[in-house]
Amino acid sequence: MLDIRVPIGLLFIVLGAILAIAGPFVSQQAYQDHSLGINVNLWWGLVMLAFGIFMFVLGRRGTSAVRSTEDSPEGRRLEETEEHREREGGQGPRGH
Amino acid sequence: MHLTYIDWTIMLVYFVFVLGIGFWLRRSIRTSTDFFLSGRSLPAWITGLAFISANLGAQEVIGMGASGAKYGISTSHFYWIGAIPAMVFVGIFMMPFYYGSRARSVPEYLKLRYDEKTRGFNAITFAIMTVFSSGISMMVMAKIIQRWHIFDGVFAQLNIARANIFDASIVITAIIVLVYILLGGLTSAIYNEVLQFFLIVAGFLPLVFLGLKNVGGWDGLKSIVPNENFVHSWQGMGSPETSPLGVEWFGLAMGLGFVLSFGYWCTDFLVVQRAMAADSMSAARRTPLIAAVPKMFFPFLVIIPGIIAVSLPAPKASGEGTGGGATVTETQFGDKGLVPIKVSETTDQPVRNKDGKVEYDYDLATPMMLLHYFPTGMLGIGLTALLASFMSGMAGNVTAFNTVWTYDIYQSYIHPKASDRHYVWMGRVATVVGVAISVVAAYVVRNSDNIMDVLQLVFGFVNAPLFATFLLGMFWKRATGHGAFLGLISGTLAAAIHQGLTLPIGATASFIKGGWLAKALGMSDVLHVYSKDMAQNFWTAIFAWTTCFVVTIAVSLVTKPREDKELVGLVYSLTEKAHDDAKTWYQRPATLGIVVLAMAVILNIVFW
Numbered sequence: 001m002l003d004i005r006v007p008i009g010l011l012f013i014v015l016g017a018i019l020a021i022a023g024p025f026v027s028q029q030a031y032q033d034h035s036l037g038i039n040v041n042l043w044w045g046l047v048m049l050a051f052g053i054f055m056f057v058l059g060r061r062g063t064s065a066v067r068s069t070e071d072s073p074e075g076r077r078l079e080e081t082e083e084h085r086e087r088e089g090g091q092g093p094r095g096h
Numbered sequence: 097m098h099l100t101y102i103d104w105t106i107m108l109v110y111f112v113f114v115l116g117i118g119f120w121l122r123r124s125i126r127t128s129t130d131f132f133l134s135g136r137s138l139p140a141w142i143t144g145l146a147f148i149s150a151n152l153g154a155q156e157v158i159g160m161g162a163s164g165a166k167y168g169i170s171t172s173h174f175y176w177i178g179a180i181p182a183m184v185f186v187g188i189f190m191m192p193f194y195y196g197s198r199a200r201s202v203p204e205y206l207k208l209r210y211d212e213k214t215r216g217f218n219a220i221t222f223a224i225m226t227v228f229s230s231g232i233s234m235m236v237m238a239k240i241i242q243r244w245h246i247f248d249g250v251f252a253q254l255n256i257a258r259a260n261i262f263d264a265s266i267v268i269t270a271i272i273v274l275v276y277i278l279l280g281g282l283t284s285a286i287y288n289e290v291l292q293f294f295l296i297v298a299g300f301l302p303l304v305f306l307g308l309k310n311v312g313g314w315d316g317l318k319s320i321v322p323n324e325n326f327v328h329s330w331q332g333m334g335s336p337e338t339s340p341l342g343v344e345w346f347g348l349a350m351g352l353g354f355v356l357s358f359g360y361w362c363t364d365f366l367v368v369q370r371a372m373a374a375d376s377m378s379a380a381r382r383t384p385l386i387a388a389v390p391k392m393f394f395p396f397l398v399i400i401p402g403i404i405a406v407s408l409p410a411p412k413a414s415g416e417g418t419g420g421g422a423t424v425t426e427t428q429f430g431d432k433g434l435v436p437i438k439v440s441e442t443t444d445q446p447v448r449n450k451d452g453k454v455e456y457d458y459d460l461a462t463p464m465m466l467l468h469y470f471p472t473g474m475l476g477i478g479l480t481a482l483l484a485s486f487m488s489g490m491a492g493n494v495t496a497f498n499t500v501w502t503y504d505i506y507q508s509y510i511h512p513k514a515s516d517r518h519y520v521w522m523g524r525v526a527t528v529v530g531v532a533i534s535v536v537a538a539y540v541v542r543n544s545d546n547i548m549d550v551l552q553l554v555f556g557f558v559n560a561p562l563f564a565t566f567l568l569g570m571f572w573k574r575a576t577g578h579g580a581f582l583g584l585i586s587g588t589l590a591a592a593i594h595q596g597l598t599l600p601i602g603a604t605a606s607f608i609k610g611g612w613l614a615k616a617l618g619m620s621d622v623l624h625v626y627s628k629d630m631a632q633n634f635w636t637a638i639f640a641w642t643t644c645f646v647v648t649i650a651v652s653l654v655t656k657p658r659e660d661k662e663l664v665g666l667v668y669s670l671t672e673k674a675h676d677d678a679k680t681w682y683q684r685p686a687t688l689g690i691v692v693l694a695m696a697v698i699l700n701i702v703f704w
Contacts (some may be wrong), residue, residue, distance in 0.1 A: 004142055008291055015109060023473065026472055034308050035469055035474070045473075
């Protein structure tokens with residue numbers, strides 16, 4: 001079972017960490033040339049990291065997990081009705 | 097492009113995650129409903145984000161930046177008029193029939209409501225269109241990777257010739273998308289779309305922030321835009337000449353607002369499929385409404401960079417973006433800020449139009465902005481966000497294709513009554529074939545310019561009449577299969593004829609630009625000249641829709657309709673109204689719809 005917030009959170013944690021850690025290693029000249037002197041890697045990296053943690057925690061606690069239709073009673077009922085409909089041959093006459 | 101290992105690591109991490117999600121989901125994909133419709137088990141917020149992300153392919157992120165550079169904030173009309181009303185409509189009024197009929201695809205709804213031939217026509221045209229779109233996404237992405245030397249460093253390290261970059265990009269992304277869809281079906285595609293949504297925000301929010309800070313905020317931008325109508329979405333809309341879009345308000349409202357946008361959002365299986373994957377009727381109806389909220393604010397992320405790009409002073413030639421080794425052509429700039437002059441791939445000379453003026457490569461507005469404001473690190477994030485949007489655009493098309501192929505073509509006409517496992521297998525085969533055809537399409541489309549215009553053109557031909565068909569089908573029980581079928585065909589023909597007999601200013605007759613029918617018929621001149629090609633597209637759509645509408649009604653009135661009891665759940669007048677017994681206000685589709693529309697109106701007023 002995989003709640004989608006878990007991989008999203010993980011990805012942002014990893015990417016945020018990469019940015020924030022690499023941030024101070026990029027030359028100040030690069031920041032002057034591009035991002036108006038702001039160390040955007042560090043700041044935005046931290047924001048992404050925080051967001052990632054937030055999503056991850058939500059995901060571990062949440063209930064949006066995906067399951068196969070074979071694993072839930074609604075899913076099985078759904079499969080039955082769909083099969084039943086197909087066996088009946090669909091609705092109405094075929095064309096006119 | 098000065099990419100470093102930081103940027104490549106970021107991209108690699110993203111690819112690993114995308115594949116990882118596919119592998120992890122494999123065990124929960126067993127039935128065909130799992131593979132094609134995510135078991136109809138996803139909550140509304142996921143399907144809502146997937147709904148707009150599926151739409152956020154190559155044409156959106158880069159195309160909107162290009163339009164922003166070309167037309168200014170009027171481009172937001174694509175969103176505020178072009179999308180929001182349609183999304184609200186499909187959520188509240190059409191979802192009950194899509195979801196309630198248990199149709200597994202849009203063509204299947206047509207079969208339930210009308211007949212087989214209507215379904216067949218839609219299934220086949222849609223299947224072709226969707227692999228074409230997928231190929232276009234692939235091609236645009238590979239071109240960008242090649243032109244901006246994104247993988248040059250990696251290739252140099254591996255001692256592979258640079259000439260292979262285009263092919264490698266196509267093959268690598270094709271394989272990645274192929275693998276994760278094979279493994280996890282629609283769910284995999286949806287998860288990656290939601291991931292892509294957050295990545296786009298992560299990549300573009302800082303860009304807008306830095307760009308606006310650089311020019312002095314919105315007021316600062318207002319003072320440096322090339323044309324003051326760039327910062328107003330409705331000014332100059334009185335006539336085609338003063339409007340930056342080249343279309344006056346009636347053409348805009350009818351063409352864009354009504355026909356094209358409703359045609360897309362209400363009938364295109366690519367997005368509707370995401371809503372069909374929802375876990376309940378209420379969730380399915382709320383999906384487009386939830387999607388409408390970020391959609392409304394996306395202009396700020398993708399259009400504003402385009403406006404800034406064209407307003408900044410042009411960089412010195414060969415400065416931006418060509419660093420890192422010898423290049424074949426220097427990037428040349430004119431008077432359009434960061435937007436470079438378009439250079440023909442074949443002759444390496446600037447492309448000029450009929451009057452000899454140079455053309456600009458507006459599609460490069462957004463990438464140029466990324467290069468301008470992002471140091472290495474952030475640049476990796478921005479590029480990964482772009483790659484993600486291309487790949488998920490492709491994936492959306494491939495999942496729509498494999499579903500339509502398996503259910504509407506294969507199961508209907510080739511091999512009905514097979515086991516469920518067989519159809520899952522077929523879905524996987526269709527995925528491989530779909531990706532393969534997309535790759536071929538990518539190479540075929542490689543040498544055409546103006547991709548957005550081509551797509552709009554094709555959508556106009558096919559989608560505009562289709563919307564009339566659905567409208568009549570869902571709200572008029574008297575509409576018949578013969579009417580629908582003939583309406584669709586005549587609408588599509590009307591679109592082709594209109595486009596063939598008109599031309600936009602400054603264009604010579606060709607299939608893409610129009611006027612080809614006039615030429616073929618030996619006419620001395622076209623019937624009408626439009627001031628911009630977008631205007632021509634809008635009017636083509638209007639003609640197509642109206643023709644389909646009229647013909648469908650006319651033919652339906654003289655053919656025998658189906659009995660009422662067969663149409664229960666498929667037509668408005670024969671279906672019980674949905675009861676919104678949800679607890680909170682934002683869970684009730686009608687209330688949510690009103691809130692969304694109100695927000696859209698306010699945005700229009702603010703940017704008047």
